Amino acid sequence: MALVNYADHLQTWWSDHHSKFDPRNYSRTHLIITGSIVSVILCLFWASLFLDIEHSGKYYDAQRNYKILPFDLLDATSICEQKTQKRYGDKMISSYIDNHSTYFDRSTYLYKVFMFARVGELRDSEEVVVHCFVNPSEYMVEHYRAFEPKKGSLMNRAVGSLGG
Template identity: 30%
Template sequence: MSILLYLKKLLLWGAGISTIVVPSSLLTLYHKDPSLFSFGQSDQAAERHNVPFDLLDATAECKLETEERLGDVLLRSRVDWHSSRFQKDRNIYVVSLQADIGDIHRFEEANVYCYINPRTEQVSYFNAYDSEGKSYVSRAISFDSVLKAFSRD
């Protein structure tokens, strides 16, 4: 008889511990990643919660690429919202920036163009042009070359 009483106590203790451990473990998992518990959601409902890549994201990518490519000669850049757009037929974002290149005392305005692929969310084309339409990217861009361009007066 004592064995049955011992097994009963053991089962009660196991059930009591399980009622504490299992819910707290599930709450911890839910807190860490709630999507693990989205059993009844359809794929469409789950997609609605994802934020799509848009023109603002594309302009941010273009600005980062511009900073990377032009480096120290880039003073500032601003988005040309009249020329930046999504081209549906080509499935790309075309972003146009106006940039100041040079130093704080002598700088030149440049036009920067980026094509951003919305699927990869990366720049697929980049070029910057001076006021005469000459490409900065095709020539080596350095602070010295920009200063030399200004001193040709």
């Protein structure tokens, strides 16, 4: 008996709340939700194309047998050069590794790569110092920082170019 009363109550509640159902509002709401989801997916796709986001295994090569040919300093320097090239694109003229400073730090288990990159136009370029720390067990860059020379104010550069 109680179950029948509950079913009647549920049916009454359902008809009260859904009798005002308007398919036009439903389709508008449906479009808003679908549009929002598509927008989020497109934003994430765009971010993955243009942002250099680090994640574990980013530089892992599935074709390579790391037991036979382990990850080494050459791999770390290559990764840092790739990351620097991606950051500066066509503005990067050249780069080189500072072999005296680059090393494997046993305490942090990171390859610490220090390099220089020449960035700008061929006749007007500047040297950028790059610190790039690569985690060989995660196949990813743990830390990346490029130190660009500070530029003087526009007035100082104008005066400097006049020879003053």
